[in-house]
Amino acid sequence: MLSVLSRLIPPPTYLTMPCVGxxxxxxxxxxxxxxxxxxxxxxxxxxxxxxxxxxxGIVNRGQVEDPKHLVGVxxxxxxxxxxxxxxxxxxxxxxxxxxxxxxxxxxxKEIRGLLEFRLEENVPxxxxxxxxxxxxxxxxxxxxxAQVSVVAYAKETIQKYYDACVMADLHPVSFEVEAxxxxxxxxxxxxxxxxxxxxxxxxxxxxxxxxxxxxxxTSTIDIGGDQLSQVLRKEFGSDVSEADLTKLKNTVxxxxxxxxxxxxxxxxxxxxxxxxxxxxxxxxxxxxNGNSEARRINSIMLCGGSANLKGLPSYLTELxxxxxxxxxxxxxxxxxxxxxxxxxxxxxxxYATAIGLALKNSx
Numbered sequence: 001m002l003s004v005l006s007r008l009i010p011p012p013t014y015l016t017m018p019c020v021g022x023x024x025x026x027x028x029x030x031x032x033x034x035x036x037x038x039x040x041x042x043x044x045x046x047x048x049x050x051x052x053x054x055x056x057g058i059v060n061r062g063q064v065e066d067p068k069h070l071v072g073v074x075x076x077x078x079x080x081x082x083x084x085x086x087x088x089x090x091x092x093x094x095x096x097x098x099x100x101x102x103x104x105x106x107x108x109k110e111i112r113g114l115l116e117f118r119l120e121e122n123v124p125x126x127x128x129x130x131x132x133x134x135x136x137x138x139x140x141x142x143x144x145x146a147q148v149s150v151v152a153y154a155k156e157t158i159q160k161y162y163d164a165c166v167m168a169d170l171h172p173v174s175f176e177v178e179a180x181x182x183x184x185x186x187x188x189x190x191x192x193x194x195x196x197x198x199x200x201x202x203x204x205x206x207x208x209x210x211x212x213x214x215x216x217x218t219s220t221i222d223i224g225g226d227q228l229s230q231v232l233r234k235e236f237g238s239d240v241s242e243a244d245l246t247k248l249k250n251t252v253x254x255x256x257x258x259x260x261x262x263x264x265x266x267x268x269x270x271x272x273x274x275x276x277x278x279x280x281x282x283x284x285x286x287x288x289n290g291n292s293e294a295r296r297i298n299s300i301m302l303c304g305g306s307a308n309l310k311g312l313p314s315y316l317t318e319l320x321x322x323x324x325x326x327x328x329x330x331x332x333x334x335x336x337x338x339x340x341x342x343x344x345x346x347x348x349x350x351y352a353t354a355i356g357l358a359l360k361n362s363x
Contacts, residue, residue: 019085019173020048021181021357022077024161026059027202028052029073031081032354034333034361043334044359048081049343049351061204062091064160067167074168085171087357088161089178092206092218096152097177098122099216101145102136115150123152131155135214149214151177174360179208180215181356186301186327187213193298196282197327199352200304200312202226205274209285211295217285221277225249225306227270235266250346253310264311271312275319282320301327305350329355 020033029052034044054073058066077083100118102111115134119127132152158175165172179197187195187210194216199206203224209217229245236245252263254271282297289295300322302313307326316324329352330341343351 019087019358019361020081020083021089021354021360022086023089023178023181023351023353023357024054024059024070025091025201026054026061026204027056028054028350029077030351030354031077031083032351032358033081033083034358036361043339045334046342049354050077050080051350052076052080062093063157064164067160067164070164071167074164074170078168078170083170085173086165087174087176087181087360088165088172089181089353089357090153090158090161090175092178092208093204093220094153094157095177095218096123096125097216097218098150100148100150102148104144104146106146111148115148118150119152122150125152125154129155131158137212137214149216151180151215176357176360177208177215177218178206178353179210179218181354181360182303182327182352183208183210183213183215183356184332184359185329185352185356186303186331188331189213191299194285194295196278196297196300196322198278198300198302198304198307200224200274200302200306200309201350202305205277205304207278207281209281209297217281219281221274223270223274223277224304225309228267228306228309231266231270232263235262249306250308250310253312254315255311267309271309271315275316278316278320282322297322300324303327303329303349303352305347307349308346327352332359 018036020031023030031048031050033048035047052073058069064070102114115132116127119130119132123130130152132150134148134150137147137149161175162172178199182197182199194209194211197208197210201224203226205221205223207219208215228249229242232245232248233240248263254264254267256264285297300316300320302324313324313326326349329348330336333355341348
């Protein structure tokens with residue numbers, strides 16, 4: 001009834017709290033927001049987007065090391081956007097995910113208490129020092145039990161981000177694991193089986209496995225675009241600019257060519273390590289689920305600023321035996337047949353998480 005009423009008589013904007021999706025990494029803050037829409041199912045219209053650099057040492061592997069300077073970055077963001085409410089990403093490196101069962105028809109008021117007891121079995125932090133949330137998987141409801149996916153963080157991790165927002169005069173409405181937000185942006189609503197998300201960033205590669213729209217597994221590889229630049233500098237000299245190295249990665253990359261084998265040969269050793277790590281995690285996921293056909297990974301989606309590496313999707317498809325494509329970050333926002341987004345395709349891959357956070361407003 002409430003959803004019907006909200007379509008007929010949409011609530012005032014100030015009550016729906018239009019939020020800006022804010023994705024904070026070790027090196028940058030990316031943000032996206034959409035114009036509020038009164039019509040359910042309408043295309044989202046991009047309102048704001050941008051990228052603010054974060055100097056080295058402020059955030060390290062997702063941990064806030066210098067709260068004072070992070071506040072400064074958030075104040076710069078607020079000055080640019082005039083934002084009040086934000087939805088923030090949380091680093092995958094700091095997340096604890098596990099899956100458990102609860103008795104079917106357990107009262108909602110009892111579920112959190114039951115899950116708190118199971119935190120100590122699955123999270124190496126005292127439950128009193130943990131914030132957690134959960135999602136019941138409706139597609140896996142059985143006669144007597146229901147499957148539940150749980151994500152937990154140390155309170156200290158979230159508190160640092162929360163305090164930085166408050167000191168910058170921002171109101172955080174929610175916090176969410178990067179890969180879960182990314183899934184909301186790029187994974188089609190009718191996707192079957194499990195999807196592996198590979199967030200190939202500047203300093204690391206995040207891995208998430210999503211099943212029926214819910215993040216079930218996450219991991220991180222300490223290899224990113226910076227490592228590819230380093231191996232290219234060994235071949236072409238330390239004085240080559242980052243812009244020139246990026247051009248080599250995006251125009252030559254892993255493509256076999258008689259005229260330019262040096263670039264591929266330099267990159268392949270590093271990329272093969274990433275490939276091996278993906279294989280390991282795929283095998284773990286399949287074994288963990290008893291090689292269930294329903295949960296089998298049947299697609300891989302690449303996002304992140306380094307996903308533009310030429311030839312990477314075909315390389316992974318060939319060696320992993322699973323179709324790999326660069327994700328369409330606008331998949332659940334609007335149709336590219338009707339709208340040309342103002343963010344060009346090459347740069348859009350880095351905005352997947354921020355877009356997913358902003359889309360949370362309409363879910």
